[in-house]
Amino acid sequence: MMREVAVVGIGETRFGNLAESSLRDLIREAGEKAIADSGVPKESLQALYVGNFNSSFLCGQSHLGALTAEELGLKNIPTTRIENACASGGLAFRTGMLMVALGVYDFVLVGGVEKMTHQETEIVTSALASAADSDSETELGATFPSLFAMIANRYMHEFNTPREHLAMVAVQNHDNALLNPDAQMHKKITVEKVLSGFPVASPFTIYDCSLISDGAVFVVLTTKEIAKSLHSERPLVEAIGSGHSGDSIRLALKKSLTTFDATVQAAKQAYEMSGVGPEDIDLAEVHDCFTITQIINSEDLGFFDKGKGGFAVENGLTRIDGDMPINPSGGLKAKGHPIGATGLSQIYEVVMQLRGEAGERQVRNARLGLAHNIGGTAATCCVHILRRDG
């Protein structure tokens, strides 16, 4: 029998090129904010889960669970670092959520962090490429932009999608990020600007690609029962659904390039667990490492019919004031993509929205939110559904 779980505290750093902040600085800032926001005394925290992709390579620092606990002054708590490429943060959240739901711990801290911008671009590219298959992809020259560009080309071919639809995803996410003080990008762009941007891998220009970012996000989880006694001054946010699925790490072995099986299955699990469907969701943070990724996943999550995700963007459905708001935070594309933190950045945004604390980017009457996080070319997927109680 699972216990009901609440997200009782959240904290994040600004995302961006944070040259003045070390890995430890990022952890301390976001971790302390989340703990303070939760009202849970440090001594009560019983376990820590940390999502981090590749600080082993980028910072010469592994064993981030122990480092994080030490930096936050959490004595002797059990720590676990989780790494599933860009889904590390979402998977850390799921693991912590299950531990509370199943009664292993009453108070869990979950964090995600990545420090990337201090390295040269080639080093960062190598670090990122390690999320693909080294033998059959990376060693042959594939990078993530090139892999997702193949996906984009196939999708545009199958569904007669105008190139402009991809660009519109970028434009909209940049618009949303203008309303997010923690976002890396505060820069309005246009479809023309995207199309004429620096070419990366056809059809992508630089504006179709997510950012290289430093950042950290932490959340505190406890039972709904306990959470009720902690904060009467604001709405309680519950985590009511969780799904986790996988697929081959090699793009060549996937059944389809235009449907992500891992997303379809993780979403199915999360919907079943929570008893809600895609039609009930008021807003979603959807993994948008590239513009095409958001479109495909928005379909695989059940928000739009296959092939219609781009049209939904064109018609304004995914805007903050649309019928199905997607990435009000600005997404990976414009809020930023500090890899290990990204899945928790999505949770952070959903909690802000459900609490009604999202300021200028607030989605009206937000009661149910979804966070969708993938790793690699959708070789890992985690989907979470959160609800405002009352």
Place this chain on the structure above:
Amino acid sequence: MMREVAVVGIGETRFGNLAESSLRDLIREAGEKAIADSGVPKESLQALYVGNFNSSFLCGQSHLGALTAEELGLKNIPTTRIENACASGGLAFRTGMLMVALGVYDFVLVGGVEKMTHQETEIVTSALASAADSDSETELGATFPSLFAMIANRYMHEFNTPREHLAMVAVQNHDNALLNPDAQMHKKITVEKVLSGFPVASPFTIYDCSLISDGAVFVVLTTKEIAKSLHSERPLVEAIGSGHSGDSIRLALKKSLTTFDATVQAAKQAYEMSGVGPEDIDLAEVHDCFTITQIINSEDLGFFDKGKGGFAVENGLTRIDGDMPINPSGGLKAKGHPIGATGLSQIYEVVMQLRGEAGERQVRNARLGLAHNIGGTAATCCVHILRRDG
């Protein structure tokens, strides 16, 4: 309410300098062996947990959960890579065990792997050093041999321990490894040989240090109930206790250099959960990254009084035919230390012993075994207790 968990399948590669085997080869060999040994059809496996320390850096390959599932032909199962330095394998086991115990999954595959020997020694040293604190330890020139050498010097000072006691740990573990066909070292050594070995960090010579190894180990977990229906031909092995604790990543912040808090606390949890005490344990695999590590941990696990661990080795208590056999496999010191696989290598040995399949190194009447795995300078510790049913 927790369900009873059984280890129903085990498989491992030989440990050593396996130049002919890639990361994928190691995974395939050990994974297929474990699945075959379990009798569980591949299609029934519902989740995968992989312990890996640093293939991101050593092999340019992250996202090992997805890679492993693909290599073993496990379609669309959820995967999780876990990294807590040298405790990655033990922690992967704990996470999988909890998921079965708590009813999230009925069949879980847990693996650990590391491919190290293809890299130059300096690269391996850098990779290993990332398990310590980069700012205050690694950057100042500390390496794991030097950190544990400080611990050894303090221990010898506090307890008047003869240098020879450390050497005797190495001699005994080499003796045991001679009886283990999968062990990397098959070489008898003497106390004199250890003392006159190549100096590494005083008091350690090369013979006080564990090995750089390639290797993989996988296990299959299910409920005791299901396990009973799978194998009537051999004893059933249950996982009855699990403990997980932590400590500061920096050696300088630890309360004591000669007691590992994380071990003491993880052991306490595992003993409480299983309802047995150190006096009930028939054999233990104890983390011996350096000779001193085994001695200190054998005390912190409650097998010997503080300061007496070396005397226990001298008096033969820890031999395979002694009162408290330790590291019958040969341990990290002589079986080998493929980092991410090490915690599972200990589980493998305990299961072999409890099944009565350990051949020449069989501990007589082995009914209760313990596996103890630490990461860094004991900044993470996992302790597991296994029992032969019937």
